[in-house]
Amino acid sequence: MSAIDQLPPLREVIAAHDLRAKKSLGQNFLLDLNLTARIARAAGDLRNCDVLEVGPGPGGLTRGLLAEGARHVLAVEKDARCLPALEQIASAYPGRLEVVNADALALDVKARLTPPIRVVSNLPYNVGTELLVRWLTPPAWPPFWQSLTLMFQKEVAQRIVARPGGKAYGRLAILAQWRADASIVMTLPPEAFTPPPKVSSAVVHLERRESPIAPADPDVLSRVVAAAFNQRRKMLRASLRGVAPDIEDRIHRAGLDPTMRAEQVSIEGFCALARAVAQSV
Ligand code: SAM
Secondary structure, eight states, rough: OOOOSSSHHHHHHHHHTTTOOOOOGGGEEEEOOOHHHHHHHHOOTTTTTTEEEEEOSSSSSHHHHHHHTTSSSEESSSSSGGGGHHHHHHHTTTEEEEEEOTTTTOOOGGGOOOOEEEEEEEHHHHHHHHHHHHOOOSSSSSSSSEEEEEEEEHHHHHHOOOOTTTOOOOOOHHHHHEEEEEEEEEEOOGGEEOOOOOSSSEEEEEEEEEEOOSSSOOOHHHHHHHHHHHHTTTTTHHTTTTTTTTTHHHHHHHTTTTBBBBBGGGGGHHHHHHHHHHHHO
């Protein structure tokens, strides 16, 4: 295995700073720097980009991003125990790594980044989907980011890329593919991590669309999709009853059949439904 930089191996870093993984922070570390470099490469050409990394931990992926040439990396880490290890990386790449000790859910990152911006993270499982949904549902489009390259539990990754008709198709697939092109670019067994999680993981790459595949208000679309899949076995006319008055008329106006079930409806269909729900009658 060739070294990607001159810094110490991650096992030494973890031992030196006593970084025992905390379950409450979703800490499953990647210690193979060849693997983290592959994830960094899956994000595309980083050389002229700023990169946002949520949850750098001891910095394996951070080192991959910098070695692959990222112009500037903003690394947001909640666990202060990781800061000395990250500062050591910052010294090895002068002026290219900014480390912020904060909760990524509470930090406004946009002000600290210059476009084009790519987000690359091995996300903490407990906040991963919430961050993804936030990044996908700003009121205005295009968003601050060009692409998202994110590690999830494999089952969550499959839900993000799912097509209509299957069990995995639902809110995540619709919100993701409405505004981005999403694909799984890598799958990793539990043993790739220290400590190993219970399940396999996968890296999803989402490249933003310059405009969504059909117009819709993100809040209304989220609401309609959540209601439809909350009772996914029911027909639309029943599952959407509480969403708007005259719901059967609106379903017809969207060009859909009120007896359809949520998983039969395409993303364009849900957008039409969101527009029909938003219309005042
Ligand atoms: N990127 C590292 C790697 O690949 O080895 C660590 C990944 S580990 C799955 C998730 C990291 O996210 C941990 O370092 C954890 O402390 C951090 N984290 C958890 N919740 C966070 C939050 N709300 N904001 C920022 N970082 C968080």
